[in-house]
Amino acid sequence: MKNRTSKFIRFLASLKVAIVLLLLIGGYIVIGTVLPQHSAQAWYLERYPAMGKLILGLSLDTAYSSPVFIILLVLFSINLALCTILSLKGQVRQVKPTFFPRFKEEEYGFEGVDADKVRSYLKKHRYRVTEEDGVIRAAKHRYGVLGAAITHLGITILFLGGAIGTMSSSEEMITLLPGNQHRFEKQGFTLTLDDFHMTFEPNGAVKQYYSDVTVVDDDGTTLSEAMWVNKPFHHNGLGFYQANYGWTSHLKISDSESGEVVAEGLIRSGKTYFHQPNHLTIYLYGYYP
Incomplete structure (x- = not known):
């Protein structure tokens, strides 16, 4: 059981899982960019007859705040966290002043080299020099091996912060003319x-x-x-935030029998208005002055 758990954790922390999750996250970002967001449900069903129910079922109409997208971000954060934790032990070991990789058998010493000059050169270039059994070892920038862990931690914090912000915040688009x-x-x-x-x-x-x-x-x-x-x-x-500017049209819906104005407002090109009492969806393709 312990072995299976260990294998599952390593699989979840693997590069393959990270690549798959990144592709899925990228796919959702593309969909959220191409597909109009936050429109009325009736508009998606009318505009995309074959895919409307799927779009709404997967919350692609609100791609960046959909449960699937949030889950993908959480899974990717878990992948990064596990990858960092599993590799951190070895990285911390390399940071210690006593750590040096073993000499390979094909490596050779240098004959006739002045050891004092070697020490002086290394110290001049800010290496930390240690000697043991006549062997001079030097190292610097040991903490550089922690760069990957710090990067992973930063990405994880960004993703989690974005997910929390998306779930706890709300967004509304308003269109105003000067004086409105x-x-x-x-x-x-x-x-x-x-x-x-x-x-x-x-x-x-x-x-x-x-x-x-x-x-x-x-x-x-x-x-x-x-x-x-x-x-x-x-x-x-x-x-x-300023999101857009351009022509804004004045929308007025009147009762065909009484002539009474039942709805009135502003609508921009490429946007929809859903009139619930009559199940009427209005989409403004464009205005050309």
């Missing part, structure tokens, strides 16, 4: 997009994208900030 507001009821404030503008290089290329926003808390406190690419805006535990 969005209410965050739970956090107790209202966000207004005051203006959006771009700056340009002398050759006409876009230099930067800017969004000027104002937040008003429930207690009346007002804060105005500008955010741009790689400079998000944070308020009351929420982070705001």
Whole structure:
């Protein structure tokens, strides 16, 4: 039983398992990039009739937060951790000052070499020199053998941190025109997009994208900030990032009999809106002014 457990642990820590897991993780990343994420379930069933149920069943519509993707990350973290633990004993042994590999039988000594000059040269180049039974041994940068373990540990922390962050965080995409507001009821404030503008290089290329926003808390406190690419805006535990810009269309759904407007809002190209009362899915392919 102990032997089987040991074999299973070594298999789980093997390079083959790591490669398979990396391929699967890479596949999920590709799917999450190609397949539109966080759309209504009805849209996937309509857009992909043959694969819609499979997409929803495997949570590919939320690929980066799906249980399968999280499990793959956890398994890869376990693989790295076990690989590090199994190799750490030998690496720690190599770090000790007393460790030196055995001389091979085909190695030869040097005749007529001044030992004092050898010692002086090695010490000058910061080798740690030891002598035993007339044999001079020198070593430096012993801790370099721990590089792989430190790298594995760092990758494991990144994966686990990403997985925990994905499971504990939430994400929402909002579309605003200058002057539009969005209410965050739970956090107790209202966000207004005051203006959006771009700056340009002398050759006409876009230099930067800017969004000027104002937040008003429930207690009346007002804060105005500008955010741009790689400079998000944070308020009351929420982070705001510029994700996209472009044309936004005004969507209005009216009752065909009474003419009453039953739904109204903004929709961007490539996005969907699912109207639950009538099981109506609207997808805006594009707008060409």
